[in-house]
Amino acid sequence: MRGIAIFLNKMHLKDMFVCVLYMALIDARMPYGPNDPQLKHGYIAVPPITVTHLLQKTDTSMKHLLQQMHIVKDLLVLSDAVADHLAIMEKNFCILSYLSHTFDRLSATVFRDDYTSDIEANEENIGPPIPETEGVTFRKKLCWLLFLLAKQRFLGDSLELVHGFSVLLCCLEYVMRTTPSFLLSPPYDAIRIGCHRVLENGNISLLTKLAENFSASEDEVKELHTSCMEPFIQELLNRDGELDMDKLEVMYFKQHTQEGDLNEMLFLIKDPLICPSSPQSSNSTTSEGNTQSGQILTPVRATLYSIQQLKSTLATATDEPSVRLKEYFQACSNDPSSQIAERVRQMRDLFVRKFEEVTSSFQSVADPRYTLGIKLYYRMLELMLNYESKRLSQSVLNTLLNKDDFHRSLIACCLEVVLVAYGLSRSLGVNGENLEHSTFRFPWILNVLAIEPYDFAKVLEHFVKTEPKLPADIVKHLQHIEYKILEFFAWQEGSSLFDVINNYDRGMCTPPRNSPTEHPSSSNGLTPSAAEMFLSPVPIRPASSQVYSATSTSTTRLPSAPRRSTSLTAFFNKVYRLAYHRLQRLCSMLQLGKDLLQKIWTCFENCITYRLDLLKNRHIDQILMCSLYGVCKVADKEVRFKTIVQEYKNLPHAREEVFRRVSMDGGRFDSIIIFYNQIFMFSMKSIILQFANSRQARALQIEGDEGI
Numbered sequence: 001m002r003g004i005a006i007f008l009n010k011m012h013l014k015d016m017f018v019c020v021l022y023m024a025l026i027d028a029r030m031p032y033g034p035n036d037p038q039l040k041h042g043y044i045a046v047p048p049i050t051v052t053h054l055l056q057k058t059d060t061s062m063k064h065l066l067q068q069m070h071i072v073k074d075l076l077v078l079s080d081a082v083a084d085h086l087a088i089m090e091k092n093f094c095i096l097s098y099l100s101h102t103f104d105r106l107s108a109t110v111f112r113d114d115y116t117s118d119i120e121a122n123e124e125n126i127g128p129p130i131p132e133t134e135g136v137t138f139r140k141k142l143c144w145l146l147f148l149l150a151k152q153r154f155l156g157d158s159l160e161l162v163h164g165f166s167v168l169l170c171c172l173e174y175v176m177r178t179t180p181s182f183l184l185s186p187p188y189d190a191i192r193i194g195c196h197r198v199l200e201n202g203n204i205s206l207l208t209k210l211a212e213n214f215s216a217s218e219d220e221v222k223e224l225h226t227s228c229m230e231p232f233i234q235e236l237l238n239r240d241g242e243l244d245m246d247k248l249e250v251m252y253f254k255q256h257t258q259e260g261d262l263n264e265m266l267f268l269i270k271d272p273l274i275c276p277s278s279p280q281s282s283n284s285t286t287s288e289g290n291t292q293s294g295q296i297l298t299p300v301r302a303t304l305y306s307i308q309q310l311k312s313t314l315a316t317a318t319d320e321p322s323v324r325l326k327e328y329f330q331a332c333s334n335d336p337s338s339q340i341a342e343r344v345r346q347m348r349d350l351f352v353r354k355f356e357e358v359t360s361s362f363q364s365v366a367d368p369r370y371t372l373g374i375k376l377y378y379r380m381l382e383l384m385l386n387y388e389s390k391r392l393s394q395s396v397l398n399t400l401l402n403k404d405d406f407h408r409s410l411i412a413c414c415l416e417v418v419l420v421a422y423g424l425s426r427s428l429g430v431n432g433e434n435l436e437h438s439t440f441r442f443p444w445i446l447n448v449l450a451i452e453p454y455d456f457a458k459v460l461e462h463f464v465k466t467e468p469k470l471p472a473d474i475v476k477h478l479q480h481i482e483y484k485i486l487e488f489f490a491w492q493e494g495s496s497l498f499d500v501i502n503n504y505d506r507g508m509c510t511p512p513r514n515s516p517t518e519h520p521s522s523s524n525g526l527t528p529s530a531a532e533m534f535l536s537p538v539p540i541r542p543a544s545s546q547v548y549s550a551t552s553t554s555t556t557r558l559p560s561a562p563r564r565s566t567s568l569t570a571f572f573n574k575v576y577r578l579a580y581h582r583l584q585r586l587c588s589m590l591q592l593g594k595d596l597l598q599k600i601w602t603c604f605e606n607c608i609t610y611r612l613d614l615l616k617n618r619h620i621d622q623i624l625m626c627s628l629y630g631v632c633k634v635a636d637k638e639v640r641f642k643t644i645v646q647e648y649k650n651l652p653h654a655r656e657e658v659f660r661r662v663s664m665d666g667g668r669f670d671s672i673i674i675f676y677n678q679i680f681m682f683s684m685k686s687i688i689l690q691f692a693n694s695r696q697a698r699a700l701q702i703e704g705d706e707g708i
Contacts, residue, residue, distance in 0.1 A: 034084035047260030453489040617663040
């Protein structure tokens with residue numbers, strides 16, 4: 001009963017019932033979880049109830065169901081099957097919502113929607129009425145149906161915004177090609193008349209014009225049309241060489257019934273259970289603000305505009321080193337030209353192969369994506385060297401240009417920029433947040449190219465500062481993934497970060513003496529150069545390595561100093577600033593004073609400095625919350641863990657997995673309170689008890705005894 005009461009405080013009884021039904025349906029489909037090999041061949045049995053049936057029978061909109069399931073995720077640990085299905089369904093629903101709105105805009109532009117109404121309004125018109133199977137409504141339905149079938153054939157669960165838009169344009173081009181010219185708006189009507197002729201004298205095809213007018217890549221759309229869409233459409237034609245609408249509908253609904261998810265044809269008729277009232281605008285900002293030519297940037301427009309900006313920045317760049325870059329290479333004692341070229345070739349093969357494994361029907365776009373990334377790489381490399389050459393000697397540049405991890409990390413950063421520009425490394429959910437189920441989401445690029453997050457983080461800040469023309473949404477994305485590295489990815493078992501910490505001066509883990517929010521990223525207040533980040537660690541010695549006696553000519557050599565790493569110092573400074581900022585916000589929400597804040601911060605500092613193993617495979621927010629709970633428990637200001645978690649969820653970066661799935665011994669996962677009781681408390685008990693207000697309080701138990 002207590003569990004039901006918690007639910008009813010968050011949601012209505014009807015909504016709870018719908019969510020429970022949805023979870024039961026999905027668990028029944030996948031009793032062995034989403035990784036069951038049998039699922040490659042479809043579900044064991046046809047789902048008796050589809051998600052669409054569930055929405056219709058309960059009068060619940062898709063958007064509302066997704067929002068309620070987000071509440072359920074905060075209260076329960078979902079099964080793997082439900083969590084996986086929910087993530088894919090939300091991503092596909094959002095992308096189809098955006099593409100449906102874009103399709104309305106496309107249709108309004110290319111078709112004469114008012115042609116039939118004009119004839120009906122003109123009583124003097126003696127022309128025969130247009131048959132229903134020849135009108136604009138029929139052709140729009142045919143186009144959307146063809147798109148849904150093609151989407152399933154070529155994209156499946158790997159639907160991404162740009163790929164889906166390219167498929168939609170190809171479907172629209174075919175329908176326009178078979179549409180009478182008097183149903184098309186200018187200039188498409190004129191192009192349609194000559195579309196079956198050899199195009200000469202500057203004439204262009206329908207597909208070229210569509211790509212031009214709607215900011216798509218002409219080369220990529222044409223390649224998709226030739227290699228995939230045209231053969232696919234030819235398979236569907238009947239003996240008369242035309243598409244049979246009834247046959248296509250039977251194909252689609254058979255497929256829909258077998259999958260048991262959304263009836264995506266409802267987007268066409270704007271069914272209120274499926275279609276949001278209006279398309280969500282992108283939260284991204286560009287150099288022109290949130291509008292382009294006075295129009296709101298919807299996700300499709302924002303993505304296409306981001307691609308345009310990137311290509312404009314690289315308009316004069318090539319996928320070969322420039323003359324200036326070659327001069328830098330040739331000035332090195334060990335010319336890196338051949339190594340760089342070979343590295344670029346090897347990484348191309350790896351990237352293209354992995355990209356094609358995910359999007360098997362879009363193999364033709366993998367190489368152009370990589371080429372765009374390499375153009376950016378050579379541009380960034382030259383800009384960095386122009387800056388570094390003013391600060392560093394030629395010998396240092398020589399060493400930097402021969403550092404493999406520097407080049408690999410820079411190439412990976414450039415490819416991440418390309419992926420995010422094309423919308424492949426992010427997806428917006430129903431509440432505007434970035435979804436975690438985008439196929440190419442970070443750290444996909446690191447996993448593919450086998451690059452350490454710690455090494456990747458070294459180039460991020462330099463990358464953003466070196467290229468001022470990066471679109472604002474891409475800069476924001478790069479900052480976001482830097483936070484992800486600082487808080488989680490760099491702390492995974494096997495990370496090179498732990499090797500660096502173990503091999504060099506452990507004192508660099510110690511926080512700065514002044515406030516972490518004010519401490520500069522380096523000792524002189526300047527951002528360390530790329531060379532300093534990748535060529536350190538270096539021995540730190542006094543100005544003179546020898547001490548001379550005033551009364552003797554003999555010398556006394558100092559013992560070798562511990563080696564220090566500029567990159568490690570910069571990394572920990574960023575970690576401390578990020579953690580201190582989050583702790584300040586959390587303490588403010590919990591109404592904890594500055595004195596208590598300082599004690600909690602000291603506990604966190606001690607954990608980072610002396611109990612670093614607690615961070616392995618964990619999130620720094622988990623350590624912050626445990627430090628807060630432990631210190632408050634002995635300092636006469638006890639705060640329930642449930643209260644801490646509740647306030648933590650209000651932080652903009654918070655994720656449910658942080659407090660629900662904490663790494664335990666033996667590869668297990670459990671809640672944060674179990675982690676505190678079984679691991680954190682025993683490791684940090686002596687430190688936490690130092691903050692007790694009295695001798696008697698120090699003898700108190702500091703275990704947590706409550707659930708979340």
